[in-house]
Amino acid sequence: MSATITFNQLRRIKDSLPEGSMRSIAEALNLDVETVRNYFGGANYDRGKSIGIHLEQGPDGGIVVLDDTTILEMAREILEGKREIHLTN
Secondary structure (H helix, E strand, O other): OOEEEEHHHHHHHHHHOOOOHHHHHHHHHOOOHHHHHHHOOOOOOOOOOOOOEEEEOOOOOOEEEEOOOHHHHHHHHHHOOOOOOOOOO
């Protein structure tokens, strides 16, 4: 399922996540943590990949079209307290 959100809204969600959330999401989805960070607007393509995020210039940081909302939904569940953060050392 795709979704459209502003870049600033996406960054606010990322910035609101508790420490360890990116790693927890990455582990749950068997992704590199840098790939999850790139989903939220990062740009480390040496270690992570781009996964279905399309940016367009515009107000509020521009428009972001997400091809797959799985990571976004997991982040929202963490913020709503519906998903716990599990980390391995």
